[in-house]
Amino acid sequence: MCRWLAYSGSPILLEELLYKPAHSLIDQSMHSRLGVETTNGDGFGVGWYGSEGLAPAVFREVGPAWSDRNLREMAGHVASPLFLAHIRASTGTAVQQTNCHPFRHGSWLWVHNGAIRDFSQIKRELVLAVDPSLYPAMEGSTDSEVMFFLALTFGLDGDPHAAVEQMVGFVEAAAAGHGIANPLQMTIGASNGSAVWAFRYSSEGRSRSLFYSTKMQTMRQLYPDNPVFQTVSEDTRLIVSEPLGDLPGAWNEVPESSYGVVHQGDDELHPFRPRLP
């Protein structure tokens, strides 16, 4: 499986989260604690939004994140108020840039941890359901990308959580038609540059781990001496596959079958209910 993180808040250098924490995402590429595999060495990617409202940039590479010098350089020189990063452990599909996350379409970025069971059996059926106008934009061979384009087909741009619920409902229905039990495992991070949506769900009700950071206001009270918490804005939030360190009180588990929205002002947390499109 994979690991990912999403950041929203005051602009910070990518390295603040990718490299500096004790159990940073780059550290997780070799030493994941909560993943199915400890190693996530089959490529990586970072997608970031600028302050100026341009489409997001995406940097993806096929080697392990831990030894990538260009990522190290970039992370020390690029600052962003909203970015998603992902390290990949392939479940069989080719190790190539077009299979690395984040996937991007228009202003949207998409990262995924998990898998569709027996994907090759239902891939064709799923791909056929992608809007023909979106079809040519799919470049890779992963289940993650097909899930993204199904969600786009079902209206990700207008009502993100409804679109993802329909995507999941559609995948589960297709799998049922092929007798595939418990077809879906997923945590998903998605953003359009103004908010971040995070989903945690699995058909079997035992989903991959997902955490969100405690409110900065609380963090400042808990750790008055920590300089980082003093400088970032109140609405700064992190969502991560596994905690970036062992700070007590810093991390909260996203509940099973739930999704959250992070944006300026109050955040939200709701139940996630698959439905048919």
Add this chain to the structure above:
Amino acid sequence: MCRWLAYSGSPILLEELLYKPAHSLIDQSMHSRLGVETTNGDGFGVGWYGSEGLAPAVFREVGPAWSDRNLREMAGHVASPLFLAHIRASTGTAVQQTNCHPFRHGSWLWVHNGAIRDFSQIKRELVLAVDPSLYPAMEGSTDSEVMFFLALTFGLDGDPHAAVEQMVGFVEAAAAGHGIANPLQMTIGASNGSAVWAFRYSSEGRSRSLFYSTKMQTMRQLYPDNPVFQTVSEDTRLIVSEPLGDLPGAWNEVPESSYGVVHQGDDELHPFRPRLP
């Protein structure tokens, strides 16, 4: 566009054709003379059959062939009686192994030079026509791979030239439905390990170059002092996008809208006529 070669005959080291000729395929990767582009640096591949009837091996890489050390090593140590090699100049799709030729399915290898015009407009329609049981085996995003899987769908394994004629007829019909004129440019090399098929065709009747080598018997008479021609068997044949050197009498152009078959005993050359499946 791209360049390719196919060899059938006495087992020889790959380097005899990939590196040693004056205008070898590796030389063509940087200095093509007859191609649309002089540079073919977007990946390469070699597929070879062993003497023992195993499925063919495929070695594909994304960097330029001219600087690839592993290819140089392999070519000096692997001998084969039948192999196809390809250097790629991308027409826009990603530079990744799964887009490099030869493509392989079962005992078949497939190389292509050319393009389907406005491929993204008809890609979905073409992919839908691929046999669903073959669908999951497609890994890349090129027109070349879709053409291969359409040919497999139309019976490449049973009647190769009929399957390719139907593939072309189908692509041209799909393009006509979208108002795309002169949709197809192709030279194709295909093999199942016992014979090589080579196709030269374009909708507009002005196809990319393709040549076959003169019979060894004739070559020996023309060049009695050339040691290479003395040692390889009589039925040795080469098919190439462009000649490997300037030897007078060594190369013959494959006629426009034709295909040839190279196998033990006599070779064949026939007209190529697209037809609907």
Add this chain to the structure above:
Amino acid sequence: MCRWLAYSGSPILLEELLYKPAHSLIDQSMHSRLGVETTNGDGFGVGWYGSEGLAPAVFREVGPAWSDRNLREMAGHVASPLFLAHIRASTGTAVQQTNCHPFRHGSWLWVHNGAIRDFSQIKRELVLAVDPSLYPAMEGSTDSEVMFFLALTFGLDGDPHAAVEQMVGFVEAAAAGHGIANPLQMTIGASNGSAVWAFRYSSEGRSRSLFYSTKMQTMRQLYPDNPVFQTVSEDTRLIVSEPLGDLPGAWNEVPESSYGVVHQGDDELHPFRPRLP
């Protein structure tokens, strides 16, 4: 050989120079006009200084620049007031990141086009002359990197042009000791973040091409309707291996055996005279 450019002036997105000009550096990676080779596909690199006085960032990759998606992304999102870019055509040494330019040490960046003739014969002697405290920082196997570290050894940080003149004098003396005639061909770009030095020299007096852009004030008078020339600052300068387009009056050849310095205020152009350290 290689191609490079150096930019100093108002902060601009890298893509303004790497991609947008008619004959941009990325275009030169496949279609160089003035180079010894038309293809510069053996890796590339960009080094850029931020506005904030940090050490420069370096992004280097081993594939051809023309197909690198991460470079395309970066160039569209990273702005800089001073950067150097380089596309490589290897003269034999390995295609690997540590052989790609720019080389960096402390605040210095270094790009080179050219070669030391029979480098393998004198490499050991040159490397021995590198300051032992600098020795471990050399990571690659090129003549270009050794020239950089010799210049650092001879005081690049204090008196750049004197250090480079001594480097050249030392290389020529070492070559003379081995009976190597006309050992050096070079155009070099170097920067410490506050100025750019550009050198054009060859032992034989027939050096690789190098050009600098005409003063912005003049450009504005020549082309009053060009929006680019109106927005960048007066002291904006470009130094390039070959012109980025065919604009009459835009480019001036750096004279044979000369060096220039670009910094805020007036630029300089002086004769270059090799000398012994």
Add this chain to the structure above:
Amino acid sequence: MCRWLAYSGSPILLEELLYKPAHSLIDQSMHSRLGVETTNGDGFGVGWYGSEGLAPAVFREVGPAWSDRNLREMAGHVASPLFLAHIRASTGTAVQQTNCHPFRHGSWLWVHNGAIRDFSQIKRELVLAVDPSLYPAMEGSTDSEVMFFLALTFGLDGDPHAAVEQMVGFVEAAAAGHGIANPLQMTIGASNGSAVWAFRYSSEGRSRSLFYSTKMQTMRQLYPDNPVFQTVSEDTRLIVSEPLGDLPGAWNEVPESSYGVVHQGDDELHPFRPRLP
């Protein structure tokens, strides 16, 4: 650190050892049991001798072995009576082909697991001791390659174990001069195509693991039903950083501070004693 294996015996397909065993070398690239790190994902290499006495071929790549498709293809089609394979976990030097093992010079191959402590402090001194005629052939930046070229300098070609003992003695003396305690950790495999030498040594007397396979005659008696043991020749031997499986009686530890020689006829096992050149 790294993992390696050396095979000498009846010609077999590389995949028989690289992929098929329960705890094969490729499995060890992600799940090493006895290594300092469980992950060896910083490149890999295979060097093999043909049956015909040519110089060995070397295939090296910078990505993880576990996902490399070309290695998988090669291993299924290349057979050899003597080969060395290596998976790398970098201790800091660049991930590039020229730092991947096996290193090759003439007919020699060299693989290493371990490190020279504080290598950057004594690298220059060690490199200066390499024979000037060999110097230009060093292409990478690892301690392993310098150790190889020192051994070549001290006569590897004539008296292999004496040359390696002198190499170690020289490295330890150089380290002592810099106040570096316990400078060397190593297991080394080396071959000239007619025999394999395996060394296990560390300055502190607590060396990395190394094992050799039990004699085939014994294996056949222990496991009369195992078809592999019946078909390979009596003098077939494997030397490995860690056992390829849990077969009782199959593996013997190379004693601390020892070296072994595997060749046709009887094998040898001797004490290893560093000495000054």
